[in-house]
Amino acid sequence: MATEQERLDKAKELADFCIRCAEDKIAEDPVLLPMNGKSSIADYFVVATANSDPHLQALANFIERQVREVFHLRPLSGGDDAASGGWVLLDFGDVIVHLMRPEIREKYQLENLWGEIRRPCPRQDGMA
Helix, strand or coil: CHHHHHHHHHHHHHHHHHHHHHCCCCCCCEEEEEECCCCCCCHHHHHCCCCHHHHHHHCCCCCCCHHHHHHCCCCCCCCCCHHHHHHEEECCEEEEEECCCCCHHHHCHHHHCCCCEECCCCCCCCCC
C-alpha cells in the first residue's frame, strides 16, 4: 500500500504529464494549481485554454488517451463530447484537468479562485 507521500508524488507526476500533453497539443497558458488542502476533491488542478471547440475536443481526447497509455488510468468522469459548452473536465481522481475556451476561462477565473499558480518550466527536451 502506498504512503501518503508516494500518492502525492504520483499525483504531481500525473499533473506534470497532463501539462506536457496540453503543451504538445498547443494549448494556451497551461497552469498547475496545487490544491494543498484547499479542496478535498483533488491534489492538483490543471487548467489550459483551447482556441476552438474542435481544438478543445482534440486536446481532451489526446490527454485522455496519453494518460490511459502511460498511467493506465481512465477519467472517473468528463470528456464525453462536452466541448460544445466550452469546458471539458477530465477527472483523474487526484488530478482534475480543466480545458476551456478563452471566454469560459476568463469568466470563471479558476486561477484566481483557487490561488497559487505554477507555470510550467521550459521544456528540457528541446521542444518549445
